[in-house]
Amino acid sequence: MSGKTIIEMLNYDKNDKRHRFARRAIIAAASLVVFVLLWWNLSLLLANPAIPTPQKTWSALTYLFAHGDSVSGVTMWSHISISLRRFVYGLLLAMAVAVPLGLFLGYSETLREFTMPTLEILRPIAPIAWAPIFIFTTGYVWGPILVVFVGIFFPMLTNTMFGVKKIDPNWIDAAKTMGATRVQVFTKVMFPAAVPYVMNGLRVGMGIGWMCIVASELYASFGGGIGFFVSIMAQMGYWDYVFAGIAVIAVLGLLTITVSDYVHKFIVRRMGME
Amino acid sequence: MTGIKKTQAKDRLRDALGGKQRQTLSGDIKIENLRKVYRTDESETVALEDFSLEIKKGELITIVGPSGCGKTTILKLIAGLVEPTSGTVTIGGEVCEGPGPDRGMVFQDFALFPWRSVRKNVEFGLEIAGVPKEERRERAQRYIEIVGLEKFADARVHELSGGMKQRVGIARALVNRPDIILMDEPFGALDAQTRNIMQGSLLRILEKTDQTILFVTHSVDEAVYLSDRIVVLTKRPARIKEIVEIDLPRPRDRASVEFTSIRKRILEELEKENVME
Ligand SMILES: Nc1ncnc2c1ncn2[C@@H]1O[C@H](COP(=O)(O)OP(=O)(O)OP(=O)(O)O)[C@@H](O)[C@H]1O
Ligand SMILES: [Mg+2]
Numbered sequence: 025m026s027g028k029t030i031i032e033m034l035n036y037d038k039n040d041k042r043h044r045f046a047r048r049a050i051i052a053a054a055s056l057v058v059f060v061l062l063w064w065n066l067s068l069l070l071a072n073p074a075i076p077t078p079q080k081t082w083s084a085l086t087y088l089f090a091h092g093d094s095v096s097g098v099t100m101w102s103h104i105s106i107s108l109r110r111f112v113y114g115l116l117l118a119m120a121v122a123v124p125l126g127l128f129l130g131y132s133e134t135l136r137e138f139t140m141p142t143l144e145i146l147r148p149i150a151p152i153a154w155a156p157i158f159i160f161t162t163g164y165v166w167g168p169i170l171v172v173f174v175g176i177f178f179p180m181l182t183n184t185m186f187g188v189k190k191i192d193p194n195w196i197d198a199a200k201t202m203g204a205t206r207v208q209v210f211t212k213v214m215f216p217a218a219v220p221y222v223m224n225g226l227r228v229g230m231g232i233g234w235m236c237i238v239a240s241e242l243y244a245s246f247g248g249g250i251g252f253f254v255s256i257m258a259q260m261g262y263w264d265y266v267f268a269g270i271a272v273i274a275v276l277g278l279l280t281i282t283v284s285d286y287v288h289k290f291i292v293r294r295m296g297m298e
Numbered sequence: 299m300t301g302i303k304k305t306q307a308k309d310r311l312r313d314a315l316g317g318k319q320r321q322t323l324s325g326d327i328k329i330e331n332l333r334k335v336y337r338t339d340e341s342e343t344v345a346l347e348d349f350s351l352e353i354k355k356g357e358l359i360t361i362v363g364p365s366g367c368g369k370t371t372i373l374k375l376i377a378g379l380v381e382p383t384s385g386t387v388t389i390g391g392e393v394c395e396g397p398g399p400d401r402g403m404v405f406q407d408f409a410l411f412p413w414r415s416v417r418k419n420v421e422f423g424l425e426i427a428g429v430p431k432e433e434r435r436e437r438a439q440r441y442i443e444i445v446g447l448e449k450f451a452d453a454r455v456h457e458l459s460g461g462m463k464q465r466v467g468i469a470r471a472l473v474n475r476p477d478i479i480l481m482d483e484p485f486g487a488l489d490a491q492t493r494n495i496m497q498g499s500l501l502r503i504l505e506k507t508d509q510t511i512l513f514v515t516h517s518v519d520e521a522v523y524l525s526d527r528i529v530v531l532t533k534r535p536a537r538i539k540e541i542v543e544i545d546l547p548r549p550r551d552r553a554s555v556e557f558t559s560i561r562k563r564i565l566e567e568l569e570k571e572n573v574m575e
Contacts, residue, residue: 194409197379202423202474203399212422216413295413296454 076264084264106248111237114172122180130188151175155240164247168240175236176229187221220297223288230284234277325355325477325510332385344535345371356508360521363531364571369514373480402476404484408463412455423474441469460487481513522561533571
């Protein structure tokens, strides 16, 4: 009987929004169930302490949120807040530098020709490769922030430059015939025109930035954060805690991407520039 | 001493920023031997050749010519958006170098800012000029009403039809009351009825001011209805084929014998230009 309803659901009405949503929800749930089952079987099969079962991970999770662990002495909440705060600082820093720079580089060919060779050399370096250097030179607070900065900076920059390239030259001409100075052309035409592209850069950058924050915290030997937590717990062999940390990373990563997708869509629509 | 230095530095800064906002004293335009060649890597296009014209303040001149002959180029040269290859444009006694708010332009493809509402588009020039918010709103509202878009004042550009966008472009240029208004086929996207209404409003607005108008159109009927003089262009590169003075009293009767005979003559001239070789 329930088999029948599932088949009915899959045989859905494409024009009905509720049907589409229900269908996607069912498929997503099925995917998750299959994933957990695979994980469970694998952990039983391997019987390796480094791969705890889903149940053990779950109880570790609830314990960590409620009481924290004895090693770092704080709850999962405070690790999350430390990581998120660093993430946001790195993100803001990257926006503050990449957006104006992207506008300038998109605008001035000379500046572009001057800057691009250097940037092209730096771009392929995995941001995490900077972590030891940044942590050594700026410490456990700023180090991870700077890694996030590097990770978000490049997608943000390229997207902003692309946005400038897409500007209708007539917009600039129109502004000039209304007396706009070069600065005003910049602030009142080029910047708003590039915003949807900046937002796209943000969307891409946030995914990368989240990977960067966790990865760079793995290098840190104190200072908290989810990456730090995972690395410490692994060193001590508390594998269920490690898995709990990874699950938190996954959920927060998904959340970041969902939020940035939403913000991107909202702003582009708000600006009438779909 | 430092005061002088400071102002010099300020001037230099302003020039460097391209803010040549000198206001001309009058709307006279003198165009001498203008020539424009567009060069790209692969090709050279002569868009304008041997073009001279004097326009008096307050005149309404229309430009008609075959499509692609160089009409937009003429307007952009006067606006200062395009550099002449040779020749000069003199505005109110000063050689034109670069754009300024004394010459407003209505763009053929509207060039509206999609991130701004209709109202905010119309307010753009006033914002640039530093007009206070209240006054800005009032003045913009007047012109939005003139072009008949009061119901759409808070709409986004992408919600408008082509004809509505065009009217926003017109309001956005007129609201700044420039000495010279360059209009590039401003009524081209309008239906016949709205077009006639807009022609009437334009003439009514101009009655009260002494703005100089350069108006590009594909419609000879529109040209005869509006103009003091019609400049008929050859096919590319555009040269002046003929200048027709229209001294019929306004409002003009499109059905009158004089009107139709002028229109017929210009149409014949244009047809000769459009014949394929
Ligand atoms: N920026 C440019 N670079 C190269 N060629 C150009 C440029 N702008 C215009 N042209 C060319 O110059 C010629 C005249 O163009 P222009 O736009 O002035 O004509 P037009 O009379 O306004 O045309 P239409 O009737 O289509 O509005 C055309 O052949 C066009 O391709
Ligand atoms: Mg044109």
